[in-house]
Amino acid sequence: xxxxxxxxxxxxxxxxxxxxxxxxxxxxxxxxxxxxxxxxxxxxxxxxxxxxxxxxxxxxxxxxxxxxxxxxxxxxxxxxxxxxxxxxxxxxxxxxxxxxxxxxxxxxxxxxxxxxxxxxxxxxxxxxxxxxxxxxxxxxxxxxxxxxxxxxxxxxxxxxxxxxxxxxxxxxxxxxxxxxxxxxxxxxxxxxxxxxxxxxxxxxxxxxxxxxxxxxxxxxxxxxxxxxxxxxxxxxxxxxx
Numbered sequence: 001x002x003x004x005x006x007x008x009x010x011x012x013x014x015x016x017x018x019x020x021x022x023x024x025x026x027x028x029x030x031x032x033x034x035x036x037x038x039x040x041x042x043x044x045x046x047x048x049x050x051x052x053x054x055x056x057x058x059x060x061x062x063x064x065x066x067x068x069x070x071x072x073x074x075x076x077x078x079x080x081x082x083x084x085x086x087x088x089x090x091x092x093x094x095x096x097x098x099x100x101x102x103x104x105x106x107x108x109x110x111x112x113x114x115x116x117x118x119x120x121x122x123x124x125x126x127x128x129x130x131x132x133x134x135x136x137x138x139x140x141x142x143x144x145x146x147x148x149x150x151x152x153x154x155x156x157x158x159x160x161x162x163x164x165x166x167x168x169x170x171x172x173x174x175x176x177x178x179x180x181x182x183x184x185x186x187x188x189x190x191x192x193x194x195x196x197x198x199x200x201x202x203x204x205x206x207x208x209x210x211x212x213x214x215x216x217x218x219x220x221x222x223x224x225x226x227x228x229x230x231x232x233x234x235x236x237x238x239x240x241x
Contacts, residue, residue, distance in 0.1 A: 011023060011025075023035075029148070030154060031060060033050075034050060034052065034057045038050050038052075038064075074086055127183070127184075127187055128167045128170060131170060131187055134191060135190070138194065138195060138197060138199075146204050149207070153169075154166065160218055167186070169207075171183055172214070173210060174189050
Protein backbone atom coordinates (compact mmCIF):
# COMPACT_ATOMS: atom_id res chain seq x y z
CA UNK A 1 0.00 0.00 0.00
CA UNK A 2 2.82 2.40 0.89
CA UNK A 3 4.63 1.58 -2.35
CA UNK A 4 1.48 2.29 -4.37
CA UNK A 5 1.01 5.57 -2.51
CA UNK A 6 4.51 6.77 -3.39
CA UNK A 7 4.11 5.62 -6.99
CA UNK A 8 0.83 7.48 -7.50
CA UNK A 9 1.70 10.64 -5.55
CA UNK A 10 5.32 11.18 -6.56
CA UNK A 11 6.43 9.07 -9.51
CA UNK A 12 3.54 8.46 -11.89
CA UNK A 13 0.24 9.87 -13.09
CA UNK A 14 -2.58 8.46 -15.19
CA UNK A 15 -3.08 9.89 -18.66
CA UNK A 16 -6.82 9.33 -19.10
CA UNK A 17 -6.84 10.20 -22.80
CA UNK A 18 -4.02 7.83 -23.65
CA UNK A 19 -5.21 5.35 -21.02
CA UNK A 20 -1.65 4.92 -19.87
CA UNK A 21 0.56 5.56 -16.84
CA UNK A 22 3.10 8.33 -17.38
CA UNK A 23 6.04 9.46 -15.21
CA UNK A 24 5.57 12.82 -13.52
CA UNK A 25 9.12 13.74 -14.48
CA UNK A 26 10.24 13.64 -18.11
CA UNK A 27 13.91 14.00 -19.04
CA UNK A 28 15.46 15.03 -22.35
CA UNK A 29 15.48 12.90 -25.49
CA UNK A 30 18.86 11.29 -24.72
CA UNK A 31 18.02 10.27 -21.16
CA UNK A 32 14.28 9.80 -20.84
CA UNK A 33 13.97 6.15 -21.86
CA UNK A 34 16.91 5.08 -19.72
CA UNK A 35 15.48 7.04 -16.77
CA UNK A 36 12.08 5.42 -17.16
CA UNK A 37 13.37 1.87 -17.47
CA UNK A 38 16.39 1.81 -15.16
CA UNK A 39 15.58 4.35 -12.46
CA UNK A 40 11.84 4.55 -11.80
CA UNK A 41 10.43 1.26 -13.07
CA UNK A 42 9.68 -1.52 -10.58
CA UNK A 43 12.84 -3.44 -9.54
CA UNK A 44 11.40 -6.79 -10.66
CA UNK A 45 10.70 -5.73 -14.28
CA UNK A 46 12.97 -7.10 -17.09
CA UNK A 47 13.40 -3.58 -18.54
CA UNK A 48 15.57 -2.79 -15.50
CA UNK A 49 18.35 -4.67 -17.31
CA UNK A 50 18.83 -1.81 -19.80
CA UNK A 51 22.51 -0.81 -20.06
CA UNK A 52 23.80 2.78 -20.00
CA UNK A 53 25.10 4.01 -23.35
CA UNK A 54 25.84 7.69 -22.66
CA UNK A 55 27.84 9.57 -20.01
CA UNK A 56 24.58 11.09 -18.74
CA UNK A 57 23.17 7.58 -18.23
CA UNK A 58 26.11 6.71 -15.97
CA UNK A 59 25.48 9.88 -13.98
CA UNK A 60 21.81 8.97 -13.51
CA UNK A 61 22.79 5.48 -12.44
CA UNK A 62 25.40 6.79 -10.02
CA UNK A 63 22.90 9.21 -8.48
CA UNK A 64 20.33 6.42 -8.02
CA UNK A 65 22.95 4.17 -6.46
CA UNK A 66 24.06 6.92 -4.09
CA UNK A 67 20.48 7.47 -2.91
CA UNK A 68 19.91 3.74 -2.49
CA UNK A 69 23.17 3.36 -0.54
CA UNK A 70 22.36 6.29 1.75
CA UNK A 71 18.88 5.06 2.57
CA UNK A 72 20.22 1.54 3.07
CA UNK A 73 22.69 2.80 5.65
CA UNK A 74 19.92 4.65 7.50
CA UNK A 75 17.56 1.70 7.83
CA UNK A 76 20.08 -1.16 8.08
CA UNK A 77 20.37 -1.27 11.90
CA UNK A 78 16.60 -1.33 12.46
CA UNK A 79 13.72 -3.80 12.31
CA UNK A 80 11.03 -3.72 9.64
CA UNK A 81 8.60 -1.56 11.64
CA UNK A 82 11.21 1.10 12.36
CA UNK A 83 12.49 0.95 8.76
CA UNK A 84 9.01 1.81 7.49
CA UNK A 85 8.73 4.73 9.90
CA UNK A 86 12.14 6.09 8.91
CA UNK A 87 11.33 5.89 5.20
CA UNK A 88 8.01 7.65 5.80
CA UNK A 89 9.87 10.43 7.61
CA UNK A 90 12.07 10.88 4.54
CA UNK A 91 9.00 11.04 2.31
CA UNK A 92 7.45 13.68 4.60
CA UNK A 93 10.68 15.68 4.54
CA UNK A 94 10.82 15.68 0.73
CA UNK A 95 7.11 16.53 0.41
CA UNK A 96 6.81 19.22 3.09
CA UNK A 97 10.21 20.70 3.85
CA UNK A 98 12.30 20.50 0.69
CA UNK A 99 12.46 23.77 -1.26
CA UNK A 100 13.23 24.38 -4.92
CA UNK A 101 14.62 27.80 -5.81
CA UNK A 102 13.78 29.15 -9.27
CA UNK A 103 15.91 31.96 -10.68
CA UNK A 104 14.32 33.88 -13.55
CA UNK A 105 16.43 35.98 -15.91
CA UNK A 106 15.47 38.21 -18.87
CA UNK A 107 17.16 36.12 -21.58
CA UNK A 108 19.56 33.29 -22.36
CA UNK A 109 22.67 35.46 -22.22
CA UNK A 110 21.80 36.58 -18.71
CA UNK A 111 21.19 32.94 -17.82
CA UNK A 112 24.75 32.13 -18.90
CA UNK A 113 26.10 34.94 -16.73
CA UNK A 114 24.13 33.45 -13.84
CA UNK A 115 25.64 30.01 -14.46
CA UNK A 116 29.09 31.55 -14.65
CA UNK A 117 28.58 33.38 -11.36
CA UNK A 118 27.00 30.57 -9.33
CA UNK A 119 28.70 27.52 -10.75
CA UNK A 120 32.45 27.03 -10.43
CA UNK A 121 32.38 23.86 -12.55
CA UNK A 122 30.81 22.75 -15.83
CA UNK A 123 30.38 26.21 -17.35
CA UNK A 124 30.93 24.93 -20.86
CA UNK A 125 28.19 22.35 -20.45
CA UNK A 126 25.83 25.01 -19.10
CA UNK A 127 26.26 27.22 -22.13
CA UNK A 128 25.91 24.25 -24.50
CA UNK A 129 22.56 23.53 -22.87
CA UNK A 130 21.51 27.14 -23.41
CA UNK A 131 22.44 26.87 -27.09
CA UNK A 132 20.40 23.68 -27.37
CA UNK A 133 17.41 25.20 -25.61
CA UNK A 134 17.51 28.29 -27.85
CA UNK A 135 17.65 26.26 -31.07
CA UNK A 136 14.89 23.93 -29.84
CA UNK A 137 12.68 26.92 -29.08
CA UNK A 138 13.36 28.43 -32.50
CA UNK A 139 12.55 25.14 -34.23
CA UNK A 140 8.86 25.50 -33.31
CA UNK A 141 6.69 22.61 -34.44
CA UNK A 142 9.78 20.85 -35.83
CA UNK A 143 11.26 20.37 -32.36
CA UNK A 144 11.13 16.55 -32.61
CA UNK A 145 13.33 16.76 -35.71
CA UNK A 146 15.68 19.14 -33.91
CA UNK A 147 15.92 16.81 -30.91
CA UNK A 148 16.82 13.82 -33.07
CA UNK A 149 19.55 15.73 -34.88
CA UNK A 150 20.99 17.14 -31.66
CA UNK A 151 20.93 13.67 -30.14
CA UNK A 152 22.81 12.29 -33.16
CA UNK A 153 25.44 15.01 -32.75
CA UNK A 154 25.79 14.26 -29.04
CA UNK A 155 26.06 10.53 -29.73
CA UNK A 156 29.00 11.11 -32.06
CA UNK A 157 30.73 13.51 -29.68
CA UNK A 158 30.19 11.32 -26.62
CA UNK A 159 32.08 8.50 -28.33
CA UNK A 160 35.32 10.47 -27.83
CA UNK A 161 35.03 10.33 -24.04
CA UNK A 162 36.31 13.93 -23.86
CA UNK A 163 34.81 16.15 -21.16
CA UNK A 164 32.97 19.28 -22.34
CA UNK A 165 33.55 18.36 -25.97
CA UNK A 166 30.13 19.68 -27.02
CA UNK A 167 31.07 23.24 -26.18
CA UNK A 168 34.48 22.90 -27.81
CA UNK A 169 32.85 21.50 -30.95
CA UNK A 170 30.32 24.35 -31.10
CA UNK A 171 33.12 26.90 -30.78
CA UNK A 172 35.21 25.29 -33.52
CA UNK A 173 32.18 24.90 -35.79
CA UNK A 174 31.17 28.55 -35.43
CA UNK A 175 34.77 29.68 -35.91
CA UNK A 176 34.84 27.89 -39.26
CA UNK A 177 31.71 29.78 -40.37
CA UNK A 178 31.90 33.17 -38.65
CA UNK A 179 35.54 33.67 -37.72
CA UNK A 180 37.31 33.26 -34.40
CA UNK A 181 34.76 32.50 -31.69
CA UNK A 182 35.49 32.40 -27.98
CA UNK A 183 33.55 30.32 -25.49
CA UNK A 184 31.58 33.27 -24.16
CA UNK A 185 30.62 34.32 -27.69
CA UNK A 186 29.08 31.02 -28.80
CA UNK A 187 25.52 31.67 -27.61
CA UNK A 188 25.55 35.27 -28.83
CA UNK A 189 26.65 34.21 -32.33
CA UNK A 190 24.03 31.47 -32.47
CA UNK A 191 21.31 33.95 -31.52
CA UNK A 192 22.56 36.56 -34.00
CA UNK A 193 22.80 34.22 -36.99
CA UNK A 194 20.11 31.57 -36.52
CA UNK A 195 16.63 32.89 -35.93
CA UNK A 196 13.42 31.13 -36.86
CA UNK A 197 12.43 27.59 -37.66
CA UNK A 198 14.24 27.12 -40.97
CA UNK A 199 17.65 28.40 -39.91
CA UNK A 200 17.47 26.63 -36.53
CA UNK A 201 16.81 23.26 -38.16
CA UNK A 202 19.46 23.97 -40.79
CA UNK A 203 22.24 24.69 -38.29
CA UNK A 204 21.36 21.67 -36.13
CA UNK A 205 21.42 19.51 -39.26
CA UNK A 206 24.86 20.87 -40.18
CA UNK A 207 26.08 20.29 -36.63
CA UNK A 208 24.86 16.69 -36.70
CA UNK A 209 26.47 15.91 -40.07
CA UNK A 210 29.79 17.60 -39.30
CA UNK A 211 30.14 15.94 -35.89
CA UNK A 212 31.20 12.63 -37.45
CA UNK A 213 34.04 14.29 -39.36
CA UNK A 214 35.03 16.22 -36.24
CA UNK A 215 35.27 13.01 -34.22
CA UNK A 216 37.28 11.38 -37.01
CA UNK A 217 39.82 14.21 -36.89
CA UNK A 218 40.33 13.45 -33.20
CA UNK A 219 40.69 9.70 -33.69
CA UNK A 220 43.16 8.20 -36.17
CA UNK A 221 41.46 4.81 -35.80
CA UNK A 222 38.01 6.13 -36.72
CA UNK A 223 36.07 4.00 -39.20
CA UNK A 224 36.11 6.82 -41.77
CA UNK A 225 39.89 6.48 -42.07
CA UNK A 226 39.67 2.68 -42.22
CA UNK A 227 37.20 2.91 -45.11
CA UNK A 228 39.29 5.56 -46.84
CA UNK A 229 42.42 3.44 -46.46
CA UNK A 230 40.72 0.36 -47.90
CA UNK A 231 39.37 2.42 -50.80
CA UNK A 232 42.83 3.80 -51.59
CA UNK A 233 44.31 0.30 -51.47
CA UNK A 234 41.63 -0.89 -53.88
CA UNK A 235 42.43 1.94 -56.29
CA UNK A 236 46.16 1.23 -56.13
CA UNK A 237 45.70 -2.50 -56.67
CA UNK A 238 43.48 -1.91 -59.71
CA UNK A 239 45.70 0.74 -61.26
CA UNK A 240 47.70 -0.32 -64.36
CA UNK A 241 51.28 -1.31 -63.55
